Amino acid sequence: AQTVTQSQPEMSVQEAETVTLSCTYDTSESNYYLFWYKQPPSRQMILVIRQEAYKQQNATENRFSVNFQKAAKSFSLKISDSQLGDTAMYFCASVQGGSEKLVFGKGTKLTVNP
Amino acid sequence: NAGVMQNPRHLVRRRGQEARLRCSPMKGHSHVYWYRQLPEEGLKFMVYLQKENIIDESGMPKERFSAEFPKEGPSILRIQQVVRGDSAAYFCASSPLREKNTEAFFGQGTRLTVV
Numbered sequence: 001a002q003t004v005t006q007s008q009p010e011m012s013v014q015e016a017e018t019v020t021l022s023c024t025y026d027t028s029e030s031n032y033y034l035f036w037y038k039q040p041p042s043r044q045m046i047l048v049i050r051q052e053a054y055k056q057q058n059a060t061e062n063r064f065s066v067n068f069q070k071a072a073k074s075f076s077l078k079i080s081d082s083q084l085g086d087t088a089m090y091f092c093a094s095v096q097g098g099s100e101k102l103v104f105g106k107g108t109k110l111t112v113n114p
Numbered sequence: 115n116a117g118v119m120q121n122p123r124h125l126v127r128r129r130g131q132e133a134r135l136r137c138s139p140m141k142g143h144s145h146v147y148w149y150r151q152l153p154e155e156g157l158k159f160m161v162y163l164q165k166e167n168i169i170d171e172s173g174m175p176k177e178r179f180s181a182e183f184p185k186e187g188p189s190i191l192r193i194q195q196v197v198r199g200d201s202a203a204y205f206c207a208s209s210p211l212r213e214k215n216t217e218a219f220f221g222q223g224t225r226l227t228v229v
Contacts, residue, residue, distance in 0.1 A: 004156075037220075045157070045205060045220035091156050100209075101147065101170065102218065104156030 002027050004092050006105035013082045014113050020067075021077045021108045023092030030054075032096040034068070034075045039107070040088040048090070051075065082112045118143075118208050119188075120221035127196050127228050135191040135224045139208030146189040147218060148181060151203040163189060196228045 003026045013019035025034065036048040051059045051068050058066050063083075067076045079086055092105040119138040127133050139146050144165050149157040162170040163183040174181065178196075183189040193200055203225045207218040 006156075043203060043223045043225075045207075045223075047217055050217070093156075099170075100145070100162050101159035101173070102149075102157070103159070104149075106154070106156045 002029075002094060002096055002099075002103045004094055004103050004105040006092055006108050008108045009106070010109045010111070012111040012113055013079075015082055015084060017082055018078060018080045019082055019110065021079075021090050021092075021110065023075045023077070023105060025073050025075060025092070025094050027073075027094065027096050029096040032094055034066075035093045035095075035102070036064070036066070036075075036077045037091045037093060037104075038086075038088045039091060040085075045091075049077065079110075084112050084114060086110060087112045118206055118219050118221035120204075120206050120224050122224060123222065125224055125226050127226065129197060129228055130195050133193040133196050133200070133226055133228075135193075135204050135206075135226070136188045137191070137206030137208075137221060138188040139206075140210075140219055143208035143210045143219070145209045145211070146183050147207045147209075148189075148191050149205045149207065151205060151223070153202075157205060160191070193226075196226075198228050201226055201228045 005024045032053045034051045038046045038048050049061045049064050063080045065078045089107045091107045093102045121136050146163045148160040151157045159173040161174050161181045178194045180192045203223045205223045207220045209218045
């Protein structure tokens with residue numbers, strides 16, 4: 001079975017600094033996709049970044065980038081130049097080949113302090 | 115293009131009543147997914163539907179829960195005889211294609227409170 005683990009329940013960072021959120025996963029599939037979702041207090045689930053397992057290059061989206069270590073089954077999210085609006089819950093998720101359902105970790109609550 | 119619309123945003127039901135949660139997918143999307151989020155937890159998959167078909171209901175509790183996505187109208191998640199443990203946020207997501215890399219667009223969720 002697919003599992004996703006986020007070992008940091010809460011983190012905080014000062015505005016303009018960089019923070020890294022950890023995620024590990026377990027899957028027996030060779031074809032899968034990994035995601036980071038942001039959930040602000042409004043509860044809306046917002047896709048931050050997506051990584052395809054067969055691509056070795058780490059995905060980047062503006063201030064957000066990932067460190068994808070396939071052998072270690074690790075998928076961390078780096079947020080550069082943190083902004084107050086980045087304060088939210090962050091969920092790591094995966095979907096494996098042949099399935100359409102996302103499997104989520106328990107989330108990391110990130111607080112950006114002014 | 116309106117996003118995924120869920121209503122109501124908040125729903126309060128007494129134990130034993132029925133709860134009906136609605137989800138209108140984005141225009142042009144024919145795939146709908148329902149997830150449940152318990153307090154302090156991540157989202158857990160419940161069911162995946164296409165128009166008029168249930169494709170994967172492996173996450174649905176065996177009793178009291180049902181889902182449909184009719185040819186016309188929104189997808190409905192129905193919970194009969196609600197209990198306190200059903201209190202949670204229920205999210206709907208939709209996508210246009212059955213592709214693994216398709217971005218699933220989420221609604222804002224319905225928070226169900228059972229009193």
